[in-house]
Amino acid sequence: MISGFVFRALEGRIVTAVGIILAIGILVPALNLLTPADSALHIPTYVMSLFGKYLCYALLALALDLVWGYCGILSLGHGAFFALGGYAMGMYLMRQIGPRGVYGNPILPDFMVFLNYKELPWFWHGFDWFIFAMAMVIVVPGLLAFIFGWFAFRSRVNGVYLSIITQAMTYALLLAFFRNDMGFGGNNGLTDFKDILGFSVQADGTRAVLFFMSALMLSLCLILASAIVRSKFGKVLVGVRDAESRVRFLGFRVENIKLFTFVVSAMMAGIAGALFVPQVGIINPGEFAPANSIEVVVWTAVGGRGTLIGPIIGAILVNGGKSFFTGAFPEIWLFALGGLFIAVTLFLPKGIVGTIQHGFKARKALKAAADAEKGRGDATTVAQAQAAE
């Protein structure tokens, strides 16, 4: 049963994509660590961390695609789950600083000393333990998604109304995390990280492992997403997207289907955020900004929603473009992003990957039609193939 679930996921394209992602995950750190700094093949650490950041964004886009591309829930608040995962990781990293902070307080992080905290707030307990922190990386976003989704989906909040309240959710969290008395470092967020599991976060070797972990988690989540999408559940998901009332009248509990997908997606976003934080070295409330969540929608749309590989490509391309443009022509980046979104919506409504796939499908259909003209009896072979599956 479970093996069937996983086996279905490993369809050709997904295997290729996972292969490429893992190859990058090994090759880039290898070129960083094993080649001398003056070699033509050497990848500097800052480039590796930059690419590592793209992989985290790719995972975030994949998470959004699962709810938007397959289930039709346009979440404009996925940045919130990403940021919460990032904060959970950040709290662990803060606890690892120990007495090495500027104020040298062995228990309280610098910002708490600065803000006159007398003792560690209750919700900081446990975060010095790596396993607990990693559990929180998925539990906290998952729980928020569960509570939010429970009310939203049960009350049948749909379409643009749902998008607006997801946006409001991330905005509310932005405001909350900005407050100093929330206990998350306020405006400045969490930074000045020193160690992760005893290894310096600045060291090339640690960066290399973080990069590899990003590639690995992206691969695993891609396989999971593929398994979900290819199961009968995945077909129901697409049904919810295309004809929700039909799914309801077939006897499915649409609210549970949405809730499950939303929670899984939020957990993936949390993992992406947790891998992002040690690679960029900071997490602050800016990650909750509504504009961030909207950017994720752009990446997904550019790559192709409703395809699993599309959002990954979209996130990497758009962020690569962003890094290039903000370096070369900082004034025009936002115009370029806006222009890109409009161009994709107008000319490539299925996104890059969607358009390519559609082209292949159309060619296949043409060929099948031509074959059917010649031979007939095509339908029986197809039916047999289905039966054998």
Place this chain on the structure above:
Amino acid sequence: MNMISETRQKSLLYLENVSVSFDGFKALNSLSFVVEPGELRAIIGPNGAGKTTMMDIITGKTRPDTGTVLFEDTIDLTKKDEADIAQLGIGRKFQKPTVFESHTVWDNLELALNRSRGVFATLFYTLSPEDKARIGEILETIRLTHRSQEYAANLSHGQKQWLEIGMLLAQEPKLLLVDEPVAGMTDAETAETAVLLKEIAKTRSVVVVEHDMGFIRELGVKVTCLAEGSVLAEGSIDFVSNDPKVIENYLGR
């Protein structure tokens, strides 16, 4: 009173004094209506007579303001939602054919199949030989075997209607509600649909809402005429179409 308790004992679907109003407009006005097990029933009536509202109430989409809606004499449908009611065995076909356009015909039927519908059950579902056989059977019934691997979006209007009927069959309902199944169909398709519905009605109750009088004559069953939210007349097609009130309200002189 005696009459009602008798009908209650053998009814599949029982509506009594059901009223519902939207913004002051009385869509249903103490409607009473009984369907017996195995019955094929046609419902006619002018636009706004409450036909679709009645289906909405039976399938849990709308809650009535007052009245009783019972399934198999004991189950109060007004307390249940769409998914519950579908699982109890009431299938509904919409006026506009509603199928999953980006799935193949086969997948449409696979989704509709009456199997456990929970999140984890569907995640780990694998197509069993019995399920394959059942889908094959339904494909035969709805005459779409040769198009089973086609995307539903590529079907003709009539074929979509049949696919939707097929999905309802896969659901194995005890009661099938069919809203205007032949709207937009060619004459040949209409005739075939009548045969299909009669075949289906051999094993379950079917309620058909339709405007096409020729089609209803072809079905040759008991007819209920609704107007302004309540029953105007009930009986054979000839009886109903000769009723002066029906002529006045619906058929026209």
